[in-house]
Amino acid sequence: MAGKVLVLDDDLIMLKSCEKILNHQGYEVSTASFGKEALSMLEKAPFDLVVTDIVMPEMDGIEFIKRARQINPELQVIVITGHPSQDTLREALSLKIIDYIPKPFSPSLFIEVVEKGLEIKRKGIELKPMIDTDFDLAKNRIDEVIKRHRHKRGSLIPVLQESQDIVGYLPPALIRYVAKKMRLSVSEVHGVVSFYSFFSMKPKGKHNIKVCLGTACYVKGSEEIVNKYKSSLGIEMGGITEDRMYSLESVRCLGACGLAPVVVIDKDTHGSVTPMNALELLKQYN
Ligand code: FES
Secondary structure, three states: OOOEEEEEOOOHHHHHHHHHHHHHOOOEEEEEOOHHHHHHHHHHOOOOEEEEEOOOOOOOHHHHHHHHHHHOOOOOEEEEEOOOOHHHHHHHHHOOOOEEEEOOOOHHHHHHHHHHHHHHHHHOOOOOOOOOHHHHHOHHHHHHHHHHHOOOOOOHHHHHHHHHHHHOOOOHHHHHHHHHHOOOOHHHHHHHHHHOOOOOOOOOOOEEEEEEOOHHHHHOOHHHHHHHHHHHHOOOOOOEOOOOOEEEEEEOOOOOHHHOOOEEEOOEEEOOOOHHHHHHHHOOOO
16 A cells, blocks of 8 residues: 655654554655754655654644645644643644554554554545443443452453453553553553453454455465455454444454365354355344
8 A cells, every 4th residue: 555654753773663663564764863853854745644743842833734735735644642641642642643552563563553544545535533342331430340359360361351342442542541550551451451462452343254365365364354354344353343343354264174265254253255155144144
């Protein structure tokens, strides 16, 4: 997917790393170390997406986003942060940013969020300020979970598991909330969430479809099954339908290679799936 991305960060190592990762994905990347420099680049040429740090000398990320939006009100922004204050983070989230990524982050997470940003730009989706309504509604129950586990050793994973069971996924606000309540850093909690595959930072549909793209399934055509689901449900990989009925994700080998290609819907494993019967399967789940 092509895209023109501007990365702003006063940390040169971070700047070069982001540039390298995005160049490798085929994006056209420009970089700036100062807010003023980035603003003049935005005045001279259009960009599809801006990735910006928050804590920077002279002009911080919040001011930069506000001034950049005066140049281009539709500008899509992703924030990469070190350890901002809760107030700063809250202000960034209120600026209709696409997402924020706590530093340090993995290249795969960075690519995933950038791709999401470019897709939003391409489809012209209007962003609302990031408020994790699902989490807000469940706050009392999550408080109880944290209270029950807080003084036990190794309690972070059970807290996250139970919170995910309540909300259905782990949205950014929930990760921040758990970190604050358990007196841990956001990046520590985020690191645990990204490490374990059973945690998800994305909302899931009422029915979650997992298509195996491991070698055995791939050679037997699982990519065509993915394409079938994408086109008929109108979502990308990792996406969720507007009615929240279905979500789609890929997995690498489910340990059932003899049944390749394999699709798992909720807890049911379906083997020898073809692009033809992939949609038929969904009729059992509505
Ligand atoms: S490669 Fe798909 S189940 Fe093993």
